[in-house]
Amino acid sequence: MATFNASVRESGKTSVIDVSGDLDAHTAVQLERVFEKLISEQRANIVVNFSNLNYISSAGLGVFMAFIDEVRSKGGDIKFANMPEKIYQIFDLLGFPSLYEIYDDEKKAIEKFQTNAS
Amino acid sequence: MKEGVRFRYALFLALLVSEILHLSLDIGLFYAGDAKPYLISLGILFVKDALACVAAGAMYLLIRRQLQASAQPDAPFWVAPEDAFKRGASLIALNVALIAIYGRLFEPSDFNPEDEILAVAPQSVYTAFKTHLSFLTFGAYLLAMFVVIERLILFRRARNTKVNFILMATSLALGAVATFGARKGDALNLVAIAFLSVAGLMMIVNLFRLSWILPIRRDEKIRALFLAPVIIGGVAIAMNALRIDEHFAAHSFAVSIFLKGVAIFCSLYLVVTLFSLLFYLPASEAYERKSIEVRNLYAMSKFITDVLEEEKIYDSLVGYARDAFGASSLAWFDLHCPYDETTRAGESAAMAKLPNLRWKNQNGCFKTVAQQNVSLDEIHRFSSKAEFVWREIAERASVVRIDDVKNDERLGASPSAVKNFLRRFKRDSNSSERIVSFIAVPLVARNKLMGALCVAKDYEHGFVKEDIELIATFADQAALAIDNARLIRALIDKERLQQELLVAQKIQLRLLPQTQPKASGFEVDGVSYPAYEVGGDYYDYVPIGDDERRIGVIVADVSGKGTSAAFYMAELKGVVQSLARIYPDSPKEFLCRANETISRGLEKGSFISAIYGIVDTERKSLHLSNAGHCPAIVVQGDEARFIEIKGLALGLDKGAIFSKNIRETRIDLNEGDVVVFYTDGVVEAIDKNNELFGYWRLAEVARHSRRKSASEIKNDIFNAVNAFTNDGGAVRDDLTIVVLKRLAA
Structure with a gap:
């Protein structure tokens, strides 16, 4: 099976999730768990770094859908960064850019959180 | 069977006839001795011996048959040992009483000792009767005892056991026969002495066959300990105090030798038994426990094959453990629930809130699922103190033993011997903690931790090494049984799921259009292949308006697969079929409403x-709107876009x-123009090098086949994808293709 990994880095009050490999129906659970943990720790400022993601299926996209309301209700957000072109196409096709903020660079996303907070 | 009954009647008849004849002879002898003693020849003794032999032989066989018939066909004992002692004691009491009463009622019996010839004749008629009564009652008793003891000796026989016994019995009998015609007091002939010596020797050999003692229960042994002396005493009283040996001798000297031998052997055997009972008594508790263990283990191993419900296995495991450690022990089972890939994070969070949860870390938790003689409260109190037990089991799967809860360093107690000694005196008036010594073993099958079996006792140092081995064996067996049950459960679940999927698949296939729509001047054809049993792709046609001038065409992809996707599909179909007619003009409007619903x-x-597109067959146009779906391809002329x-x-x-x-657009369709709708299964198909089929290839196939019919174009695309994925590639998602073509006039 294709491998998938999701690891969390802390950058101030923002958590960055690095996703890599194939995010499909089987591996989506792992990402769900990461989100759950962050939410339970009250860390609602989340940036997802896609730079090493190879493939995303609709179930993978569903993970972001499943948590966005909860995160936003806590005053945070899920922002996307460093998307490879083919991943962006999929997000774009489904209309995600009008629902989520997508940045070229993870730093910009983190900055955005900071400026919002100040 | 009938044969046996007839034989028994014959034996009974032989006994009766010989005894009647013998009795008549004795009475005759008495009168002859009284009147004409010179008529009595010593040769008459041969007749008496012969008659007595027949009687004794018949009686022995009869008793043997009777005892055998009363027992179970395969039973090792014809009379169970514990039963034999009871019956033996009561019968000897009856015998002694009967003969004693007889002796009281009538004048004392005696034989003429002075006269050589008259010694053969009884002193009185009563004496003659007493002689025969003694033979029939006490003689029968001795023979019965002989048979019972024979069976005891033959229990768990070794190779020579039976031979030894038969040798003893036959040499005794032959020795008796060799004395035919002799009188009491006569010197035994050499042959008789030889046989009787052999018999005596063999008796010693047979005396020590006592393998039946060990298996009988402790309380039975204690009872036997009291009953054996009763029997020995009874036999001694009957033989000596009641002078039955003299009557036997008067009845027939030869037979009396045999009976005396039997009496001696039986008494000695009982004496040896008595001592053995005394010796075995202390060991018998241990033996009994071992045999309970063996029984329990056997029952457990049967369990593996018999019981498929996990909950039942937990309960019986706890029950067996408690059986093995005594009724006062406390036992419970903590199930290990790992949070793995298959357990959704939400589920495990819900599980963690259960009230009977023992312990948890990020990898899993333990919860009590079966308990006996212990309340959840007690377990809770204990587990909050002794958390290390569960940690140890989860991390190392090792056995944990606590000898004394109050004096264990791991539980934070100070190991001061003096303090502990003193503690004993102000004992436990305020503490009602019943978990004092404790043992927990992990259940592991196929390298997976299933749970922990916990047993506790209410006193210190309640468990020794053997206990750990025993409980570990239980745990191993139970782990196997649980693993088995889970495998079968999983199989059943899988089968059920398969069935559900088949149903969903059928429903789904019926949700897709069964026929092509009628659209004058246009051709439409579509196909959908699910990647798994149940897919998430959907396409449909909806005739709009009464004149059916317009047709709605929808291609959709439900995220997620399996049964839930099939239900969304069903819902979607309902929404599409109704909304398409309500919003006949604008696909954008239609999608907005569909989204809301x-x-x-x-x-x-x-x-x-x-x-979603609306084809207007009159205006020859396509009104198109797209909700996050793959863009449609339009082939006009020889250009695809x-x-x-x-x-x-x-x-x-x-x-x-x-x-x-949301946006919408209108496209005018000229003759020969082709529109292709599809799902991402088409463009995301990969070849062996992991390269995508992609939009470009799809457009190319559509452009290339543009002159063919809609069905052919659809087939060409499908075949192209198949050819692309062949040889190591894969269609990773459901694959749907719908082709619309405006026909040439």
Whole structure:
């Protein structure tokens, strides 16, 4: 099976999730768990770094859908960064850019959180 | 069977006849001795011996048959040992009483000792009767005892056991026969002495066959300990105090030798038994426990094959453990629930809130699922102190033993011997903690931790090394049984799921259009292949308006697969079929309404991408709108292009953002123009090098086949994808293709 990994880095009050490999129906659970943990720790400022993601299926996209309301209700957000072109196409096709903020660079996303907070 | 009954009647008859004849002879002898003693010849003794032999032989066989018939066909004992002692004691009491009463009622019996010839004749008629009564009652008793003891000796026989016994019995009998015609007081002949010596020797050999003692229960042994002396004493009283040996001798000297031998042997055997009982008594508790263990283990191993319900296995495991450690012990089972890939994070969080939870870390938790003689409260109190027990089991799967809860360093107690000694004196008036010594063993099968079996006792140092071995064996057996049950459960679940999927598949196939729509001047054809049993792709045609001038065409992809996707599909079909007629003019309007309706029913994280077009067969145009779906391909002339229209997938947003983003467009279709709708299964198919089939190849196939019919174009695309994925590639998602073509006039 294709491998998938999701690891969390802390950058101030923002958590960055690095996703890599194939995010499909089987591996989506792992990402769900990461989100759950962050939410339970009250860390609602989340940036997802896609730079090493190879493939995303609709179930993978569903993970972001499943948590966005909860995160936003806590005053945070899920922002996307460093998307490879083919991943962006999929997000774009489904209309995600009008629902989520997508940045070229993870730093910009983190900055955005900071400026919002100040 | 009938044969046996007849034989028994014959034996009984032989006994009766010989005894009557013998009795008559004795009475005759008495009168002859009184009147004409010179008529008595010593040769008469041969007749008496012969008659007595027949009687004794018949009686022995009769008793043997009777005892054998009363027992179970395969029983090792004809009379169970514990039963034999009871019956033996009561019968000897009866015998002694009967003969004693007889002796009281009538004048004392005696034989003429002075006269050589008269010694053969009884002193009185009563004496003659007493002689025969003694033979029939006490003689029968001795023979019965002989048979019972024979069976005891033969229990768990070794190779020579039976031979030894038969040798003893026959040499005794032959020795007796060798004395035929002799009188009491006569010197024994050499042959008789030889046989009797052999018999005596063999008696010693047979005396020590006592293998039956060990298995009988402790309380039975104690009872036997009291009953054996009663029997020995009874036999001694009857033989000596009641002078039965003299009567036996008067009855027939030869037979009396045999009976005396039997009496001696039986008494000695009982004496040896008595001592053995005394010796075995202390060991018998241990023996009994071992045999309970063996029985329990056997029952457990049967369990593996018999019981498939996990809960039942937990309960019986705890029950067996408690059986093995005594009724006062406390036992419970903590199930290990790992949080693995298959357990959704939400489920495990819910599980962690259970009230009977023992312990948890990020990898899993323990919860008590079966307990006996212990309350959850007690376990809770204990587990909050002794958390290390569960940690140890979870991390190392090792056996944990606590000899004294109050004096264990791991529980934070100070190991001061003096303090502990003193503690004993102000004992436990305020503490009602019953978990004092404790042992826990992990259940492991196929390297997977299933749980922990815990047993506790209410006193210190309640468990020794053997106990650990025993409980570990239980645990191993139970782990196997649980593993087995789970495997079978999983199989059953899988089968059920398969059935459900088949049903869903059938439903789904019926949701797809069964025929092509009638559209004058146009051809439409479509196909959908699910990647798994149940797919998430959907396409449909809706005739709009009464004149059916317009036709709605939808291609959609429900995120997620399996049964839930099939249900969303069903819902989607309902929405499409109704809304398409309500919004006949604008596909954008249609998708907005569809989004509102569907968003409400959709699970969080699920969405549907859809492309919807309205074909106007009169104006020859296609009105198109796209909700996050793959762009349609239009082939006009020999040019293929993608119609890219912005729009969100259904279910991503409930209304405002969706409506703001959705667009629509109108395309005029000329003769021969082709429109291709498809799902991402087509463009995301990969070849062996992991390369995508992609938009470009799809457009190329459509352009190349543009002159063919709609069905042929559809087939060409499908075949192209198949050819591409062949040889190591894969279609990773459901694959749907719908082709619309305006026909040439």
